Amino acid sequence: MTGEATDWADSLKKHLDRASSARIYDYLLNPESPNNYAIDRAFAQAQLDALPDMQKAMRENRRFIGRAVEAALEHGITQFIDIGAGLPSQGQTHEVADRVAPEAGARVVYIDNELIAHAHSEILLGRNADPNRHKAVLADFYNHGDLWRKVLATEVIDPTQPSCLLMTAIVHFMPPEDRPDVPMGVYRDRLAPGSMLVLTHVPDDPTDEGLQAVARAYSNTANPAYLRTDEEFAEFFGGWPLLEPGLVWTGEWRPKTERSQEPWWDEDTDSTDGQPWWEGSPSRMLYRAGVALKP
Numbered sequence: 562m563t564g565e566a567t568d569w570a571d572s573l574k575k576h577l578d579r580a581s582s583a584r585i586y587d588y589l590l591n592p593e594s595p596n597n598y599a600i601d602r603a604f605a606q607a608q609l610d611a612l613p614d615m616q617k618a619m620r621e622n623r624r625f626i627g628r629a630v631e632a633a634l635e636h637g638i639t640q641f642i643d644i645g646a647g648l649p650s651q652g653q654t655h656e657v658a659d660r661v662a663p664e665a666g667a668r669v670v671y672i673d674n675e676l677i678a679h680a681h682s683e684i685l686l687g688r689n690a691d692p693n694r695h696k697a698v699l700a701d702f703y704n705h706g707d708l709w710r711k712v713l714a715t716e717v718i719d720p721t722q723p724s725c726l727l728m729t730a731i732v733h734f735m736p737p738e739d740r741p742d743v744p745m746g747v748y749r750d751r752l753a754p755g756s757m758l759v760l761t762h763v764p765d766d767p768t769d770e771g772l773q774a775v776a777r778a779y780s781n782t783a784n785p786a787y788l789r790t791d792e793e794f795a796e797f798f799g800g801w802p803l804l805e806p807g808l809v810w811t812g813e814w815r816p817k818t819e820r821s822q823e824p825w826w827d828e829d830t831d832s833t834d835g836q837p838w839w840e841g842s843p844s845r846m847l848y849r850a851g852v853a854l855k856p
């Protein structure tokens with residue numbers, strides 16, 4: 562094998578040796594999805610034993626993304642940069658945008674640093690998307706120069722116009738010692754005025770034993786967890802003003818009476834008898850969400 566092929570094989574092996582957040586999430590969003598592996602499914606099932614709400618919370622996070630994409634379109638934003646996008650198979654940004662505003666011709670670049678997720682993304686986009694408007698890029702959030710270059714090279718994003726930058730369910734994989742604040746600041750600077758930043762995270766709760774057990778378990782995956790307070794999380798917005806209602810649990814961000822119901826989601830993930838599944842305990846949603854606008 563050439564050096565390059567050996568590097569690729571080593572890298573692939575590393576990605577397949579451990580469960581990955583992209584594929585765990587893909588499995589929990591849709592247990593029928595063919596895009597994950599036995600190691601991911603076994604890990605996900607073990608976490609559900611510790612934290613049974615995890616699956617519903619992930620789906621609620623996905624619903625929030627849909628409403629945030631709609632809010633961006635209402636602000637006239639038609640280009641989306643989705644870092645840590647995972648697998649674009651379950652109610653993803655381009656599907657929501659094309660469904661709620663087909664006339665907008667929204668453009669989306671998905672970015673992930675996980676080889677398998679990226680490879681599946683390319684296949685799925687090849688089947689279900691518009692190759693002129695929807696692209697997948699393999700790049701790492703921390704390598705901001707490389708990532709931004711690759712995003713611009715797709716020619717899908719016009720950096721002089723406002724974009725919506727999504728970074729959902731990813732910052733809780735970024736410990737402060739890795740200095741995620743540095744690339745985050747670079748991306749905020751590069752976005753045109755009027756751009757939108759959409760973030761979610763799982764906040765720390767030392768009293769929640771299930772959550773702590775899951776966070777510990779993730780240390781054996783490709784994506785060890787680091788849970789923050791909301792105050793620490795808010796720093797990712799860099800002082801941009803938050804849209805109403807501010808930083809809240811995902812299901813509380815501009816909820817709709819008619820909740821998006823995807824065919825692959827179990828009925829019990831939706832409201833029952835008019836009551837949402839978290840039954841008066843919004844912290845069961847696990848993810849906090851916020852949307853900010855660049856002045």
Ligand SMILES: C[S@@+](CC[C@H](N)C(=O)[O-])C[C@H]1O[C@@H](n2cnc3c(N)ncnc32)[C@H](O)[C@@H]1O
Nearest residue numbers: 583586645646647673674675701702729730731
């Ligand atoms: C839990 S998934 C979230 C998927 C999607 N954003 C959502 O909220 O529905 C987290 C994703 O972030 C990706 N990721 C983690 N660290 C990353 C990094 N440094 N650069 C790019 N992607 C990263 C993982 O591979 C995974 O696909």
